[in-house]
Amino acid sequence: MGNAGALAPINESLGEYSQLFMLLAAMVYGVVFVIFALDLAKTNKSISEMDSAALKRDEEMLVGTGAAVAGGNRKRRGEAGRADNISEEIVTDKMTYTSFSAKRPMARVAVILMWMAAALHGFGVVSRALAAHRVPWGNMYEFLTTGAFLVALVYLIVLIIKDLRFMGSFISGLVTLMLCAATIGFPTPVGHLVPALQSPWIIIHVSIAVLASSLFAISFAMNVLQLLQHSRMNRLAEGLSDKLPFMRVVPGAGALENFAYRINTIAFVMWTFTVIAGAIWAEAAWGRYWGWDPKEVWSFVIWVVYAGYLHARATGGWTGPRSAWLSIIGFLCVVFNFTIVNIFFNGLHSYAGV
Amino acid sequence: MAKKQRKSKEIQDAPALGFVGSLRWIWTQLTSMPTALFLLLLLAVAAVPGSIFPQRPSGPENVVAYLDQHPVAGPWLDRFQMFDVYSSVWFSAIYILLFVSLVGCIIPRVKKHAQALRTPPPRTPARLDRLPQYASHEILEGESDTPDDDQIIEDSCKILKKRGYRVERRDDATGRSVAAERGYFREIGNLVFHISLIGVLVSAAVGGAFGYTGQRVVVEGETFVNSLVAYDSFTPGTAFDADKLPGYSVKLDKFDIVFDRESESHFGQPLDFTAHVQVRKTAQSDPVKQELKVNHPLRINGADVYLVGNGYAPVITVRDGNGKVSYSGPVASIPQDSVFTSIFVLKVPDAKPDQLGFQGFLLPTALVDENGFGISGDPNAINPQLHLNSFYGDLGLDNGESQNVFVLDTAKMKALNSRDLDAGGIRLEAGQTYQLPDGKGSITFDDLKRYVALDVNYDPGKLPIGIFAALALIGLAISLFTPRRRVWVKLKHEDGKRSIEYALLARGEDPRLEREAGELQKIFDKAWPLASEEQNQGAVNG
Numbered sequence: 092m093g094n095a096g097a098l099a100p101i102n103e104s105l106g107e108y109s110q111l112f113m114l115l116a117a118m119v120y121g122v123v124f125v126i127f128a129l130d131l132a133k134t135n136k137s138i139s140e141m142d143s144a145a146l147k148r149d150e151e152m153l154v155g156t157g158a159a160v161a162g163g164n165r166k167r168r169g170e171a172g173r174a175d176n177i178s179e180e181i182v183t184d185k186m187t188y189t190s191f192s193a194k195r196p197m198a199r200v201a202v203i204l205m206w207m208a209a210a211l212h213g214f215g216v217v218s219r220a221l222a223a224h225r226v227p228w229g230n231m232y233e234f235l236t237t238g239a240f241l242v243a244l245v246y247l248i249v250l251i252i253k254d255l256r257f258m259g260s261f262i263s264g265l266v267t268l269m270l271c272a273a274t275i276g277f278p279t280p281v282g283h284l285v286p287a288l289q290s291p292w293i294i295i296h297v298s299i300a301v302l303a304s305s306l307f308a309i310s311f312a313m314n315v316l317q318l319l320q321h322s323r324m325n326r327l328a329e330g331l332s333d334k335l336p337f338m339r340v341v342p343g344a345g346a347l348e349n350f351a352y353r354i355n356t357i358a359f360v361m362w363t364f365t366v367i368a369g370a371i372w373a374e375a376a377w378g379r380y381w382g383w384d385p386k387e388v389w390s391f392v393i394w395v396v397y398a399g400y401l402h403a404r405a406t407g408g409w410t411g412p413r414s415a416w417l418s419i420i421g422f423l424c425v426v427f428n429f430t431i432v433n434i435f436f437n438g439l440h441s442y443a444g445v
Numbered sequence: 446m447a448k449k450q451r452k453s454k455e456i457q458d459a460p461a462l463g464f465v466g467s468l469r470w471i472w473t474q475l476t477s478m479p480t481a482l483f484l485l486l487l488l489a490v491a492a493v494p495g496s497i498f499p500q501r502p503s504g505p506e507n508v509v510a511y512l513d514q515h516p517v518a519g520p521w522l523d524r525f526q527m528f529d530v531y532s533s534v535w536f537s538a539i540y541i542l543l544f545v546s547l548v549g550c551i552i553p554r555v556k557k558h559a560q561a562l563r564t565p566p567p568r569t570p571a572r573l574d575r576l577p578q579y580a581s582h583e584i585l586e587g588e589s590d591t592p593d594d595d596q597i598i599e600d601s602c603k604i605l606k607k608r609g610y611r612v613e614r615r616d617d618a619t620g621r622s623v624a625a626e627r628g629y630f631r632e633i634g635n636l637v638f639h640i641s642l643i644g645v646l647v648s649a650a651v652g653g654a655f656g657y658t659g660q661r662v663v664v665e666g667e668t669f670v671n672s673l674v675a676y677d678s679f680t681p682g683t684a685f686d687a688d689k690l691p692g693y694s695v696k697l698d699k700f701d702i703v704f705d706r707e708s709e710s711h712f713g714q715p716l717d718f719t720a721h722v723q724v725r726k727t728a729q730s731d732p733v734k735q736e737l738k739v740n741h742p743l744r745i746n747g748a749d750v751y752l753v754g755n756g757y758a759p760v761i762t763v764r765d766g767n768g769k770v771s772y773s774g775p776v777a778s779i780p781q782d783s784v785f786t787s788i789f790v791l792k793v794p795d796a797k798p799d800q801l802g803f804q805g806f807l808l809p810t811a812l813v814d815e816n817g818f819g820i821s822g823d824p825n826a827i828n829p830q831l832h833l834n835s836f837y838g839d840l841g842l843d844n845g846e847s848q849n850v851f852v853l854d855t856a857k858m859k860a861l862n863s864r865d866l867d868a869g870g871i872r873l874e875a876g877q878t879y880q881l882p883d884g885k886g887s888i889t890f891d892d893l894k895r896y897v898a899l900d901v902n903y904d905p906g907k908l909p910i911g912i913f914a915a916l917a918l919i920g921l922a923i924s925l926f927t928p929r930r931r932v933w934v935k936l937k938h939e940d941g942k943r944s945i946e947y948a949l950l951a952r953g954e955d956p957r958l959e960r961e962a963g964e965l966q967k968i969f970d971k972a973w974p975l976a977s978e979e980q981n982q983g984a985v986n987g
């Protein structure tokens with residue numbers, strides 16, 4: 092890309108502002124995390140109240156007709172979630188907003204705060220880009236901060252049409268963690284890119300990789316919840332007590348699985364593109380399109396694991412927990428590729444700035 | 446369900462049929478989906494060791510170092526091909542089996558889909574209201590634009606065709622209806638994807654067989670003429686033909702590096718490498734000036750030349766004990782850090798009466814640290830110095846074993862200069878000459894040049910791989926995002942009233958079926974005057 096003499100000078104003070112805004116954003120995300128967690132607890136409580144109110148009504152009616160015994164039964168079904176209409180109001184398997192949604196003031200505050208955090212965060216990312224006169228994803232600090240921004244943004248956008256607030260603590264927790272890791276683990280002042288990274292491919296290859304990863308993160312969270320919901324349902328079906336009552340604001344296991352699958356298909360196509368774009372770039376930068384560099388190995392492993400996941404679901408009949416595990420393993424590989432491989436494995440991809 | 450049935454059929458077909466029967470049984474097993482899935486996951490696991498252990502193709506020197514450090518585990522790992530994972534027997538076995546399975550999977554699916562493409566959409570079910578998405582509307586009679594039966598059926602056909610359905614009109618004893626199906630491209634995309642994967646693998650194999658890679662260090666002022674002898678190392682494919690090497694040449698005029706001089710935090714980070722070269726496409730053609738940069742290889746006659754490294758090459762003259770020039774020329778040194786502190790090794794086998802060897806460091810901008818050691822203060826050559834030890838004796842080059850040029854084997858040599866000896870180490874600035882002790886000769890540091898390390902790569906598989914990869918991506922997206930749906934529209938006469946009924950059925954995952962039902966309803970509402978609405982949308986049957 093052009094002549095190095097022509098590289099515009101770094102604006103270091105803007106870079107410092109950027110770092111400050113990242114910190115502020117991290118703090119607000121932390122608060123969001125707490126509020127989302129409180130919301131789960133509180134919602135759980137108000138559902139119980141609704142339950143007992145409904146129960147009381149039922150009992151009064153039943154007493155009137157002289158059949159008081161059914162009460163206990165009624166309650167158990169209520170707890171089981173799906174079978175009774177209170178739960179239907181709380182959360183639908185289509186993950187759309189219901190009349191009950193409005194009764195979660197905490198969650199609404201959390202979402203509004205999260206938009207504010209994302210605005211601060213977005214300013215941090217954009218000012219970093221302006222300070223460096225390039226895309227802000229050239230080292231580990233920048234991968235983490237931009238990646239976290241995309242995770243938050245994708246989540247907030249999906250939140251407009253789908254009620255995914257049940258994942259709020261996971262997402263805000265993840266984003267806080269990523270920002271803290273960036274600031275504490277990999278603080279890197281703004282700088283120019285090394286020559287190998289000076290290519291238009293960095294814009295395409297890295298942005299799609301980060302976007303795919305953030306989608307994988309969202310489906311990972313859903314698959315974890317799916318497993319929890321699955322075992323909870325099994326317990327309830329056996330008549331055992333509900334150990335995770337807050338899971339009542341979470342959709343059913345099947346709905347989570349299907350939604351996660353849809354996200355994974357999109358992310359998988361993006362990942363395929365990432366790998367191909369990476370190969371094209373490697374051909375220009377390193378003289379070969381594929382050389383089993385550690386990063387390439389793990390990108391391949393990720394690709395194959397998710398291909399396995401798609402096969403398992405589409406044709407192998409491996410639905411339910413087994414396919415969820417494949418998706419979870421896939422995401423753990425993504426995390427591994429992003430952390431351990433970047434930091435500890437020596438390869439051509441050692442641009443992590445560590 | 447279908448899978449279970451197939452399984453029980455397999456069991457009925459199972460062996461007892463002798464050799465051919467067994468082969469058929471193995472084939473059925475291999476091409477079954479569970480096997481493919483197992484092989485796929487196994488492939489992921491098998492790829493991992495290659496990221497943990499050093500690999501010969503990408504860094505043979507790292508493998509040697511690893512074997513040195515792990516004298517017990519190393520050879521065992523080597524026996525299991527852990528240093529050549531991607532060409533190992535076990536890795537190859539997995540992916541070859543996987544691809545055989547893939548072929549066995551694709552062929553019947555191509556046949557089946559070819560048939561499906563020629564088969565009309567299935568017959569109209571007797572009771573549409575049992576399907577997941579169902580609606581029925583009464584036709585408003587007596588309006589000026591009230592259509593007759595024929596018109597309605599024809600309109601439905603048109604509407605559905607426009608929405609990408611394949612349409613079949615059915616007029617039979619039970620009534621008039623339209624059967625429609627869409628999403629044939631799903632399977633086509635899927636087949637294109639899988640076939641393209643085979644294309645990628647085959648292209649990689651063919652490209653590897655006919656191609657070659659080579660490395661060469663070129664110092665400023667030198668010319669690299671493409672021929673086998675000109676390479677420092679050369680790895681041909683199995684089907685490579687040396688006569689086909691195109692005879693181009695590349696002369697390195699000058700190599701420039703730009704370092705970051707402004708940023709405090711990134712001071713000294715390289716920002717740009719530019720090799721100014723002159724390229725002759727053939728021995729006869731005129732030289733053309735070009736720039737070779739990272740990310741911008743030279744593409745000459747199908748071969749590609751990449752800039753993969755650089756460093757300093759001090760120009761040295763060595764005179765031996767007899768006063769004769771026994772070495773003269775540039776010596777490439779290997780940079781170790783960001784200020785280009787570089788390892789320098791020079792072997793002078795032609796020196797008489799004793800062979801001479803030098804090893805030490807080149808410091809582009811020599812400074813002296815608090816312990817009296819020379820260090821480099823800057824990557825640019827502001828005050829270049831060579832800090833060397835010297836040896837005489839037998840370089841050990843005559844026993845035919847190949848030696849690393851950057852390692853001096855001092856087993857059969859005696860030290861002449863080093864910090865530990867009275868003579869001390871050698872410290873040379875550009876232009877200076879040092880007389881070796883005991884009349885063993887002299888060494889002159891004439892000049893300092895830069896060199897570039899070039900990778901030359903010819904791989905005829907590149908373009909086909911690119912095409913297949915693109916096809917795979919397109920096929921994949923089509924196969925994942927094309928919904929397969931069936932729609933039936935039916936005319937019903939009941940109690941003297943006419944109504945249209947329609948129902949949608951998803952084949953496979955289809956989260957947008959409901960939306961499609963809504964769209965169809967809107968269009969039908971506009972197409973004909975409809976009286977009432979009696980719907981059953983979104984009833985969950987599936």
Ligand code: HEM
Binds near residue numbers: 401476547548635924
């Ligand atoms: C190199 C190995 C393979 C890879 C990377 C791979 C990858 C994929 C991917 C990404 C899909 C899309 C998933 C979907 O449509 O839901 C797919 C679908 C499919 N694959 Fe493979 N595949 C491989 C081998 C095989 C083999 C060996 C078979 C047959 C035994 C097979 C049969 C199928 C079938 C039937 C589908 C269609 C699933 C559907 O759309 O419902 N694949 N494959």
